[in-house]
Amino acid sequence: MGKDVIIACDFASTEEVIRFLDKFNKIRSEVVSCDHVSISVSRPFVKIGMELFYSEGPAIIKTLKERGHKVFLDLKLHDIPNTVKKTMQVLGDYGVDIVNLHAAGGIEMMKAAKEGLMLGAARFADKPKLIAVTQLTSTDEETMHRELLIDRPLKDVVAEYALNAKKAGLDGVVCSAHEAAIIHEVCGDDFLTVTPGIRLAGDSVGDQKRVMTPAAAKAAGADYIVVGRSITGEDKPVGAYTKCREDFID
Numbered sequence: 001m002g003k004d005v006i007i008a009c010d011f012a013s014t015e016e017v018i019r020f021l022d023k024f025n026k027i028r029s030e031v032v033s034c035d036h037v038s039i040s041v042s043r044p045f046v047k048i049g050m051e052l053f054y055s056e057g058p059a060i061i062k063t064l065k066e067r068g069h070k071v072f073l074d075l076k077l078h079d080i081p082n083t084v085k086k087t088m089q090v091l092g093d094y095g096v097d098i099v100n101l102h103a104a105g106g107i108e109m110m111k112a113a114k115e116g117l118m119l120g121a122a123r124f125a126d127k128p129k130l131i132a133v134t135q136l137t138s139t140d141e142e143t144m145h146r147e148l149l150i151d152r153p154l155k156d157v158v159a160e161y162a163l164n165a166k167k168a169g170l171d172g173v174v175c176s177a178h179e180a181a182i183i184h185e186v187c188g189d190d191f192l193t194v195t196p197g198i199r200l201a202g203d204s205v206g207d208q209k210r211v212m213t214p215a216a217a218k219a220a221g222a223d224y225i226v227v228g229r230s231i232t233g234e235d236k237p238v239g240a241y242t243k244c245r246e247d248f249i250d
Contacts, residue, residue, distance in 0.1 A: 003218075003223055003224065004045050004070075004224050004249070005044065005045065005214070005225055005241065005244045005245050005248055006046065006072055006225065006226045006227070007044050007045070007226075007227060007228070007231050008046075008049065008227065008232070009049075009052065010049055010051065010232065011051075011232075012052070012055065013055065013056065014056050014059070014060050014063060017060070020232065020237065021046070021067070023237060023238055024041065024044060024237075024238055024241070025042055025043075041238070041242065041245070043067065043068040043069050044069065044241060045069065045070040045071075045072065045097075046064060046069050046071055046072070047071075047072040047073075047074050047226055048061065048071060048072070048073055049074045049075075050074070050075060050076075053073065061073065061094045061095070062094075065095050070097040070098075071095075071097055071098075072096070072097060072098040072100075073091060073094070073096040073098070073099045073100075074099075074100055075091070075100070075101075076100055077100075077101040077102065077113065078101060078102035079105070080109070081105075081109045081111075081112035084105065084109050084112055084113045084116065085112035085113060085115055087116070088101075088112075088113045088114075088120060088130075089117065089119045089120035090120060091120060092116065092117040092118065092119065092120020092121035092122075092128060093120045093123075095121075095124060096128050097126075097128055097129065098128060098129045098130075098131060099129075099130060100130070100131045100132065100133055100174055101113050101130070101132055102132065102133050103134055103161035103162070103165050103173065106164070107168045110132060110165055110168030110169075113130060113168075114130050114168065114169045114170060129171040129172065129192065130170050130171055131165070131173055131174055131192060131194055132161065132162075132164075132165040132172075132173050132174065133173070134157070134158040134162055134165075134173050134174065134179070135161070137176045137196050137197035137211070141153070141154040144157065155178075155179060155182055158176075158179045158182070158183070159182050159186045161173070162175070162183045162186060163186055163187060166187045171191070171192050172192025172193060172194060172223070173191075173192070173193060173194070174195070174196065175193055175194075175195060176196075176197050176212070177193075177195040177198070177212040177216065177217035177222045178212065178220065180193040180195060180217070180222040181220055181221045184221050192223045192224065193221070193222050193223045193224070194222075194223065195212070195224065195226065196225075196228075197212065198211065198212060198214055198217055198225045198226060198227045198244075199211050199212075199213065199227075199229075199230050200213060200214070200230045200240065200243065213247065214227070214244045214247035214248040215247040215248070217248060218247065218248045218249075225244070225248055231244065
């Protein structure tokens with residue numbers, strides 16, 4: 001997997017997702033540059049979160065894979081190791097490309113998750129990537145200290161959680177782009193940093209507290225950016241997506 005822009009498809013139904021993605025399919029015949037550019041633009045990498053998955057179930061994954069999309073299944077598992085292992089085995093059979101859990105569950109939970117995921121994905125040549133959430137991008141340092149009772153600096157906590165994920169055999173972490181550089185420093189350049197909280201310049205930050213533009217995320221060393229409302233909330237989402245790709249990849 002190289003650098004890419006992942007669209008957070010935070011919609012309420014399959015119909016809404018397909019209606020949105022059809023806007024990208026319509027441009028396929030209009031793109032006259034090389035094939036990989038055409039495919040990247042017309043079949044973007046998508047993220048499916050809790051709301052959509054819990055309302056539509058595994059069928060939404062099947063639909064998207066049949067349409068040629070890579071899928072990041074964002075369910076953020078966090079439970080005892082045995083439960084997470086069994087759940088990951090189920091998710092591995094869906095053919096998703098990335099799936100995640102909370103690093104706060106600890107090393108043993110993450111090891112169990114990786115084992116379960118690989119068992120579930122045994123029939124696929126390309127195995128899914130397993131990544132861990134360090135701290136939510138809606139959490140700032142004050143919240144972490146006051147509510148979560150973690151008294152270490154945020155960047156230190158994120159780096160330590162990332163190192164735990166690497167020790168457990170995971171492929172990377174979900175983190176703010178603000179922490180991408182320190183994670184690569186601690187865990188190596190091949191350890192993936194998947195960064196939500198991305199906004200185009202001038203966009204509202206919403207409920208995010210640690211945000212960054214695509215260009216700044218690129219400069220910070222992020223491997224993937226996850227972009228939601230800055231694309232899905234636009235009247236011309238294909239243009240917004242293309243702008244994100246130009247700023248982050250090109």
